[in-house]
Amino acid sequence: MEDVIHVDEKLFDMTTVNRRYVLLPDEAVSTRRVRSKCHIPKAVVLAAVAMPHSDPRAVGEFVQRLDGRAILRP
Incomplete structure (x- = not known):
């Protein structure tokens, strides 16, 4: 179940x-x-949820921020 991404x-x-x-x-x-009711503008929001993984070889800001917070960006 660690390699599953829910979209x-x-x-x-x-x-x-x-x-x-x-x-x-x-x-x-x-x-x-x-x-017309058929021509109302629409907006699509796409969200993905997965378990956080850290790479011991990687260095950077993302590796230090794996604290379980959810981030949703448009």
């Missing part, structure tokens, strides 16, 4: 068709236009 891909919509806002009395209502 997960998630697709998020950048906006929703029906979104509610709470506005102050002096704020104007903003107009949001979407041409």
